[in-house]
Amino acid sequence: MRAVRLASVVATTALLLAGATACGGGKGGNDTKTGDAKGSDAKGGDPIAAALTGDPKAALAASALVMQKAGNGKVSMISPGDAKGGGTGDADWKDPGKASVDLAGDMGGKKIKIRVIGPDAYLGGDDAALAGKHWVKLPAGNEAGDGFRAAGQMLNPVVVLTVAAQSGKLSKVGQESLDGAQTTHLRAVEDTSALVAGMSALPADQRQAVQKTLEEDGKTLTFDFWLNAKQELVQYQEYGDTNGAKDAVTVKYSGLGKAAAITVPAATDLGSEADLLKLLG
Numbered sequence: 047m048r049a050v051r052l053a054s055v056v057a058t059t060a061l062l063l064a065g066a067t068a069c070g071g072g073k074g075g076n077d078t079k080t081g082d083a084k085g086s087d088a089k090g091g092d093p094i095a096a097a098l099t100g101d102p103k104a105a106l107a108a109s110a111l112v113m114q115k116a117g118n119g120k121v122s123m124i125s126p127g128d129a130k131g132g133g134t135g136d137a138d139w140k141d142p143g144k145a146s147v148d149l150a151g152d153m154g155g156k157k158i159k160i161r162v163i164g165p166d167a168y169l170g171g172d173d174a175a176l177a178g179k180h181w182v183k184l185p186a187g188n189e190a191g192d193g194f195r196a197a198g199q200m201l202n203p204v205v206v207l208t209v210a211a212q213s214g215k216l217s218k219v220g221q222e223s224l225d226g227a228q229t230t231h232l233r234a235v236e237d238t239s240a241l242v243a244g245m246s247a248l249p250a251d252q253r254q255a256v257q258k259t260l261e262e263d264g265k266t267l268t269f270d271f272w273l274n275a276k277q278e279l280v281q282y283q284e285y286g287d288t289n290g291a292k293d294a295v296t297v298k299y300s301g302l303g304k305a306a307a308i309t310v311p312a313a314t315d316l317g318s319e320a321d322l323l324k325l326l327g
Contacts, residue, residue, distance in 0.1 A: 102233075106211035106271065109271070110204050110208045113139075114204045118140060121134070121135060121136065121147070121297065121299055123298075135149035139202040145162070146164070148306070163309075170182075182321050184322070207271070213234075216232065222272065233268065237266055261286075262286075264287035265286075266286065268285055278302060
């Protein structure tokens with residue numbers, strides 16, 4: 047089932063990001079020549095000023111600060127596996143311990159909704175699918191539920207940017223127009239096994255599971271980032287070296303600071319676990 051597969055990918059990618067952040071990450075490389083590094087020093091270490099010198103690591107770190115200040119925004123996720131795959135909605139990352147997302151979209155030809163609030167995940171459908179109710183709370187250990195719980199980390203731009211700045215081989219691709227705006231395109235190439243090995247905060251079995259799933263996409267992961275003139279992250283893509291960019295998952299951000307409130311579904315609006323098959327089957 048496509049929705050469950052997507053959840054698994056989201057889960058492992060998010061665990062990678064969260065684990066790397068928890069252990070502080072490794073020192074990343076940098077493909078871009080730093081002949082003007084003295085300009086960064088002259089700015090007194092200010093991350094925004096340093097970012098303007100064109101140093102990818104400084105730019106990603108500065109963008110993480112900008113996105114942290116925003117705290118929330120509109121988000122869309124596009125998966126290449128379905129012609130209409132992905133979802134759109136809201137994300138709130140102000141509290142890293144309670145990252146929340148609320149997405150609606152078409153996955154595997156089915157109209158579904160995903161809501162994650164901290165450790166709790168819900169899958170939603172229409173009235174007909176759930177006999178008048180709209181949500182099912184996903185139990186712990188459920189593959190889709192585990193993936194959607196981690197979606198809050200996957201869609202948390204602060205986590206993604208911070209990990210990229212701290213680890214991987216960084217380069218500046220160039221200046222590009224994206225959706226009518228001028229952006230700086232940066233790239234982070236990260237070795238899968240090295241990243242997973244550094245996730246000391248994760249139990250060994252989880253590290254093994256993360257590495258096994260990630261290496262289905264390749265031994266190396268590539269993250270592409272597009273930052274606007276305000277150092278806001280407007281888009282990123284992620285893919286492995288097995289199938290390359292044609293299998294990239296795209297995440298877009300807009301309306302920073304203007305996301306709708308994400309609330310827990312009412313208990314009276316929850317279906318049973320048996321209803322999951324109606325939504326995912």
